[in-house]
Amino acid sequence: MSASSPSALPASAPSSSAPLCLLFDSDGTLVDSEILLAEVMGDVLPEYGLPFTARQYMEAFRGVRFHDIVATQQRRHGQLTEDSLARLEAAMRTRMQARMTEELVAIDGMPDALDALAAYPKAVVSNGPDSKIRCAMASAGLAHHFGDHLFSAYTLEVWKPDPGLYLKAAEAMGFPPERCVVIDDAAVGVEAGLAAGMQVIHLNHFPDEEATPEGAIALHHASELPEVIARLASARQAL
Numbered sequence: 001m002s003a004s005s006p007s008a009l010p011a012s013a014p015s016s017s018a019p020l021c022l023l024f025d026s027d028g029t030l031v032d033s034e035i036l037l038a039e040v041m042g043d044v045l046p047e048y049g050l051p052f053t054a055r056q057y058m059e060a061f062r063g064v065r066f067h068d069i070v071a072t073q074q075r076r077h078g079q080l081t082e083d084s085l086a087r088l089e090a091a092m093r094t095r096m097q098a099r100m101t102e103e104l105v106a107i108d109g110m111p112d113a114l115d116a117l118a119a120y121p122k123a124v125v126s127n128g129p130d131s132k133i134r135c136a137m138a139s140a141g142l143a144h145h146f147g148d149h150l151f152s153a154y155t156l157e158v159w160k161p162d163p164g165l166y167l168k169a170a171e172a173m174g175f176p177p178e179r180c181v182v183i184d185d186a187a188v189g190v191e192a193g194l195a196a197g198m199q200v201i202h203l204n205h206f207p208d209e210e211a212t213p214e215g216a217i218a219l220h221h222a223s224e225l226p227e228v229i230a231r232l233a234s235a236r237q238a239l
Helices: 034-047 054-061 066-077 082-103 110-116 130-139 164-173 187-195 222-237
Strands: 021-024 122-126 150-152 180-184 199-203 216-219
Touching: 021 164, 034 054, 034 066, 034 082, 054 066, 066 082, 082 130, 110 222, 122 130, 122 164, 130 150, 150 164, 164 180, 164 187, 180 187, 180 222, 187 199, 187 216, 199 222, 216 222
Parallel strands: 021 122, 021 180, 122 150, 180 199, 199 216
Antiparallel strands: none
């Protein structure tokens, strides 16, 4: 499925008889890219007069749309020209792609979890651009699990925490919200999934610092996913 045509079902659309469709976030959920992005943004934003650190990203902005982060820093430190904003984003994207290509790995335990979940239809649903999603999946060796079932907020023009991104992905995959499971590590994604009326698994990497919202299932390691998904699928089939 190409994220550029969200209203149409893919030629290889999963059977509607499948109990669940799995909708995975990318950064921090499938791939260990958050610290790379934090470091890149901590380098690039100050070069354009916007003070920012990797720690700030990890503590307050994980999963947030890049333009929203920049807008917040501009409110705090002064507005940039349109030309400067364009050059800032281009620099960030170029450096991030280079870091991902050279350094990106899957989240610990995720490759085995995806192998165990091979029978379930699944997609990647990300606030990042399509090119970043594709680079991440290829670099981390996960592309074969998802094919073209990649949904970018930049293509669909709706960003988490708006539930519309997950809802559009579910529609394109041929599943109603109640038969979709969102797997997301970031607060904005968990919020989006819950608002979409989907079952949400919060892959919480920072349980001592971050609470899992009511209504979501907290997991701390990808190895836990297959068992939890199996329980959810059994409960769905029993309805």
